[in-house]
Amino acid sequence: MKQLLERHFGKAWLVLVYAFLYLPLVFMIVFSFNSTRQDARFTGFSLRWYEALTRDTKIVEGFWLSLKVAAITGVLSAVLATFAAFVLVRYRRFLGRTIFSGMVNAPLVMPEVIIGLSLLLLAVGAQNLFGWPQRGMLTIILGHTLLGMAYGMVVVQSRLMEMDRAIEEAAMDLGAKPHQVFFLITLPNIFQALLAAFLLAFTLSFDDVVISEFLSGPGVNTLPQVIFGYARRGINPTIYAAATLLIVTVTVVIVSYAVWVARSTRKREREIAAALKS
Amino acid sequence: MALNIPMPGKRFVIGVPYGWLILFFFLPFLILLYISFVDMGGDISPFKPIWDPVSGILSLKYENYLAIFRTEEGAPLFRTLYIDAYLRSIWYALCTAVLCLIIGYPFAYFIARSPASVRPALLLMVMLPFWTSFLLRVYAWKGILADQGVLNRLLMSIGLISEPIPMLYTNVSMLIGMTYVYLPFMILPLYANLVKMDFRLLEAAYDLGTTPFKAFWLITVPLSKAGIVAGFMLVFIPCVGEFVIPSLLGGPENLMIGRVVWDEMFTANDWPRATALAVIMIALIVIPLALYYHYSSDPAEKR
Numbered sequence: 350m351k352q353l354l355e356r357h358f359g360k361a362w363l364v365l366v367y368a369f370l371y372l373p374l375v376f377m378i379v380f381s382f383n384s385t386r387q388d389a390r391f392t393g394f395s396l397r398w399y400e401a402l403t404r405d406t407k408i409v410e411g412f413w414l415s416l417k418v419a420a421i422t423g424v425l426s427a428v429l430a431t432f433a434a435f436v437l438v439r440y441r442r443f444l445g446r447t448i449f450s451g452m453v454n455a456p457l458v459m460p461e462v463i464i465g466l467s468l469l470l471l472a473v474g475a476q477n478l479f480g481w482p483q484r485g486m487l488t489i490i491l492g493h494t495l496l497g498m499a500y501g502m503v504v505v506q507s508r509l510m511e512m513d514r515a516i517e518e519a520a521m522d523l524g525a526k527p528h529q530v531f532f533l534i535t536l537p538n539i540f541q542a543l544l545a546a547f548l549l550a551f552t553l554s555f556d557d558v559v560i561s562e563f564l565s566g567p568g569v570n571t572l573p574q575v576i577f578g579y580a581r582r583g584i585n586p587t588i589y590a591a592a593t594l595l596i597v598t599v600t601v602v603i604v605s606y607a608v609w610v611a612r613s614t615r616k617r618e619r620e621i622a623a624a625l626k627s
Numbered sequence: 628m629a630l631n632i633p634m635p636g637k638r639f640v641i642g643v644p645y646g647w648l649i650l651f652f653f654l655p656f657l658i659l660l661y662i663s664f665v666d667m668g669g670d671i672s673p674f675k676p677i678w679d680p681v682s683g684i685l686s687l688k689y690e691n692y693l694a695i696f697r698t699e700e701g702a703p704l705f706r707t708l709y710i711d712a713y714l715r716s717i718w719y720a721l722c723t724a725v726l727c728l729i730i731g732y733p734f735a736y737f738i739a740r741s742p743a744s745v746r747p748a749l750l751l752m753v754m755l756p757f758w759t760s761f762l763l764r765v766y767a768w769k770g771i772l773a774d775q776g777v778l779n780r781l782l783m784s785i786g787l788i789s790e791p792i793p794m795l796y797t798n799v800s801m802l803i804g805m806t807y808v809y810l811p812f813m814i815l816p817l818y819a820n821l822v823k824m825d826f827r828l829l830e831a832a833y834d835l836g837t838t839p840f841k842a843f844w845l846i847t848v849p850l851s852k853a854g855i856v857a858g859f860m861l862v863f864i865p866c867v868g869e870f871v872i873p874s875l876l877g878g879p880e881n882l883m884i885g886r887v888v889w890d891e892m893f894t895a896n897d898w899p900r901a902t903a904l905a906v907i908m909i910a911l912i913v914i915p916l917a918l919y920y921h922y923s924s925d926p927a928e929k930r
Contacts, residue, residue, distance in 0.1 A: 359737035363749075366734045369807065370756050373767030376777065380770065390780070433644040443641055452648040458916060460868020462885040463905050466892065467655035470902070474658055495651055498644075527636065556760045559870050559885075573762050580766045580875055584773070592763040599759045607751055 381589035411572035426550030430501030456499040465563030484566035492560040497550025508542035663902035691903035720866035727813035735817035796878035813858040820854025
């Protein structure tokens with residue numbers, strides 16, 4: 350009886366919280382197809398907001414800029430995260446290790462306002478000294494990478510820690526040079542984590558408003574900045590259309606990543622089982 | 628064990644991320660700290676150098692910090708715009724963390740107790756909204772909570788209310804938005820903790836005649852303390868500095884410290900004041916974090 354009650358309460362709670370989590374997404378998808386600007390009433394199906402979206406040059410330009418920024422941020426973050434994770438996992442002792450691990454993790458807890466502000470001050474300082482860099486895409490990428498690297502590091506670090514080092518030692522014993530070991534053994538082993546780090550940094554960058562607001566220059570506006578500008582003014586179903594496209598893309602990417610991970614894990618397990626049998 | 632295989636590239640491997648962080652994390656922070664101790668500049672430069680170029684005298688200015696704590700008349704009453712904004716930020720962050728805990732704890736618990744085969748799918752469903760744009764999800768709440776929004780219309784059509792309740796641009800809409808955004812940050816550490824719990828302990832307690840409620844309080848909650856604390860910190864800390872959600876869903880009376888820093892920087896153009904506010908904000912975040920590490924880390928883990 351008690352167990353039954355618990356089970357029903359549990360199911361109801363799960364359903365309610367999932368409804369809470371998905372309500373805004375469903376709301377935007379439904380109203381992106383609305384025929385009028387009316388927000389609370391669905392007046393009929395239309396694609397006019399999607400059409401408006403393609404004609405909105407600010408949004409389209411912002412999208413391409415954000416895509417570029419996010420792609421470069423993703424790659425830079427994944428590379429730097431691998432370096433940082435490698436240092437933290439493999440080098441137990443070196444000068445300033447505590448400071449290093451503190452600095453890597455700090456962006457995780459620093460408010461974005463502070464990251465943005467301090468990097469803005471650096472950019473302004475550098476500009477006064479060297480006349481470079483202009484505030485714009487480059488400075489935004491730097492800011493996003495600081496954040497993306499910290500998040501990516503957590504992912505790569507946990508993968509590196511659980512990796513079996515015996516295979517690296519075996520490769521070394523068989524005469525492989527350190528860089529060969531890294532590229533032929535270590536890298537393929539942590540590739541899944543690298544991809545996750547890339548995706549995480551890409552998403553963070555593609556979504557970031559605050560750091561971009563601090564670091565962008567005149568006329569340089571990422572997609573979230575454009576949306577933030579619109580959002581402060583009022584209701585605009587064009588944004589719902591953009592949101593719907595984004596939701597569909599993210600769902601496809603995340604679900605296929607999850608399926609790919611599950612499949613390759615199963616494949617690896619099968620291979621290990623087969624290798625053990627023979 | 629040959630764990631430390633000599634690597635000729637060790638310097639390079641350490642140097643790249645170290646250099647990057649010194650240049651783009653440590654140096655900017657030093658500049659921030661520096662500007663918080665100087666005078667506001669004239670028309671050309673936003674701040675004056677710390678040393679007087681004529682006399683060469685070095686002078687630290689505490690004025691930026693004092694101004695934060697001083698009321699208009701000069702009496703230190705601690706009820707300034709800035710102090711209010713700090714207290715408000717901490718208060719809303721606390722409320723959000725508590726709300727997330729109340730909603731998230733049973734949720735994480737029931738996921739942890741569901742069959743192992745469905746758990747990955749349930750978790751993926753928590754992560755999915757988390758991966759879609761946070762800005763857009765906050766924006767959607769604007770349309771839901773508006774006076775003529777979906778929620779008010781729904782409540783009116785079922786006759787629960789006769790005229791719309793103003794929800795948008797109040798602390799209600801802001802707390803809904805913050806709880807919504809930060810809920811996954813609470814659920815995930817709680818789940819990671821609860822899923823490792825040995826539920827046979829609960830069965831043993833039942834067998835010995837404990838009520839489920841008592842068993843929950845005496846066994847489940849104490850065992851998941853680490854998860855609760857971790858989730859609480861993960862929600863509380865970013866909420867203190869939250870900028871976007873108060874801007875979109877909060878009203879003018881919900882001014883939070885992130886916004887104040889922004890306004891000082893770009894509207895008032897008072898860089899020294901903005902940086903001093905930021906330095907205090909960092910202190911506000913570092914202190915609970917330091918306490919957390921101090922009390923949470925295992926003595927055995929400390930190196």
